[in-house]
Amino acid sequence: MSMGKSLLWICCISLSCMVLSSSNEKSGESDAQDPFTATVDGKEVAIYKLKNDKGMEIHVLNYGGRVVKIMVPDREGSIDDVVLGFDRLEDYQESSEAYFGAVIGRYGNRIAKGSFSLDGTSYALAINNEPNALHGGPAGFHHVVWEVLEHHDDHIAMKYIAKDGEEGYPGNMEIFMTYTLTDDNGFRIDYEATTDKKTVVNLTHHSFFNLNGAGSGDVMDHILELNASAFTPVDKTLIPVGTILPVANTPMDFTRPTAIGERIGEGDEQLTFGRGYDHNWVLDKAEPGLLTFAAAITAPASGRKMEVFTTEPGIQFYSGNFLNGSVSGKDGKNYIHRSAFCLETQHFPDSPNQETFPSTVLSPGEKYTHTVIYQFSVLADTR
Template sequence: MSGIFNLISCNSNQNKTENTSNSSTSTDSASTTNTAASSDSFTSAKSFGKLKDGTEMQQYTLTNKKGTKAIFTNYGARWVSFLIRDKDDKIIDVVAGFKDAAAYEASTEPYFGATIGRVGNRIAKGRFTLDGKEYKLFTNNGSNTLHGGKKGFQAVVWQANQKDDHTLEFTYLSKDGEENFPGNLNVKVTYALTDDNELTIDYEATTNKKTPVNLTNHAFFNLNGEGSGTILNHVLQINADRYTPVDANLIPTGKIEPVAGTPFDFRERKPIGTNINEKNEQLKNGGGFDHNYVLNENKAPGLNMAARVKGDKSGIIMDVLTLEPGLQFYSGNFMQGKNTFKSGAKDDYRTAFCLETQHFPDAPNQPNFPSILLEPGEKYQTRTVYKFFCR
């Protein structure tokens, strides 16, 4: 590919749920019990306020030699902040989020920065059939199930275990029947910050019953800084020749179509807002961009370049690399200014975007999509890296 994938940095297939991906790194938290704790010898834990039920939450900070800081909380195994220097050597926070756990719990948008599961994205009509049995899920997105149901992984307390300045693990046991999904699912999410300003996210899971699994992170980014205004002038490139069109309920039609000749063509770099207001049925259905891209396959094993995006004011560039086959690009179409970020700014319309690595939406009901079924005895493993630099 050409365009911004060729920029030089400045100074400052889940390889499918066959679970054979080569991934592993660490983050901050360990154990399969669902309690808020951190008991290892090293920890950066600080209070992050309390939930409505009085449970005390913690925040954890990873740092590197460049002075970059990544901040997380065990409420939702959530990415809260990423503090990095821009082209003018000013430290800015490029991850949108809130000041404490109570603000996350009260938000009208529950997914900021969260680990998403047990199944990320939408399941049509909240139903799927597995080995002849129909499973009915809570429908929290019109007639569909979105991001795990009524109480997905974003709304639970994870066990935290910080290994060192660079590595943080979160673990959670999703019990058999939780949100009506089958099987006890043991999940581990590991965040690691490298000295090259890479934030690596490793996901692992095992189950005692066959179950669908599709984990991702729902960070909202503004590379000019949280609360700095529109993201429509950010320059984006996506390594995908095809995408999965959706119906009016944002459920894939089952087709996989070329992006060529459509507003969804980001194969060459362009500002996010270039085609966002065109008359197009798919843009109308999503209220803008809210679609899954079918990533072009690697010619060699390893992480695949999924996307690159550049903040037009800050000069900060973010690469997204992954083992996943899909990438959900969301242009902040449902942000309504109802919540207050930690910077004091409101979460106004299209002031942040998401690039969520994933298997395809509604995969349990789409036989031509890559499977997300995890079998007992298998291990779900996948990795995504967000790499930051400037120009």
């Protein structure tokens, strides 16, 4: 299957060549009543739409780089929104724990006790997931306004500069991020980052997916496959214990397609710690950095299928364990327990404190890159 367009223009991104396209169009630009048009911290926020001729659309909010909607056809041709979220900007701003559709950084996942050291210097981070730091801190990249550099029907390019000391992390970091909707219904994300001081970086994307449609019930019948024969077990605070264990003969084994709910209620210690699945899987790769298959998930009811391809060494599978019906989302629907899943491509949690894990250190003169593709398709009805 196609990996999407080669996107030659991405390869020439630099400070000197990235400019805002004069042909940009965004929804809500002149509509004062639009629930997503506002000024936040003196910067304009709006919705930007991507679309292709297959009927797929992706709606992007430059606040937090959030994917607000992904409209995808099912086997009957009905187009539904398959990501959880809200109908108003204010709800994204006020939500302190739901990372619906956001870019996550400077460090996705957890860092133990909000602390790490580089070259003998210790850095203290905000503790927002007691006793640990989570997803870059309470004011991480999910709560900042990204500068829109270019927008067309098939892509949007954005930029953010994280200041030295922001949320406790060292270095002024410049991040470029491009969302692309391909002709074959692929949603591609390309990240690049540089720094002027040695730091750590682990960017990821945090859409909550339900392939039957947002707010349409739980995802326990979704069939998941992970290209991973090992995972990183965690302690009760969800910090990796430092080992890599095989998934064989455990509920963590998704090397063969398996319903999410098939083993989630087993009395396994790892499932108890995570209240379900909330773990990092170690992807099987021939060599680091290759764009390779990571996961596939299907919804039998709708026939929608999503495959994930990434350059990253790991993927966090989260089964929506902390959703409990208290969050009122799109169209007033309450998001019930396990009504979505996340597949976050990443380096491993707590890598700055784990010498045996792949390094997340970025030094001046180096470039961080990360690509992920969420590829959508439809299966025939075999029920």
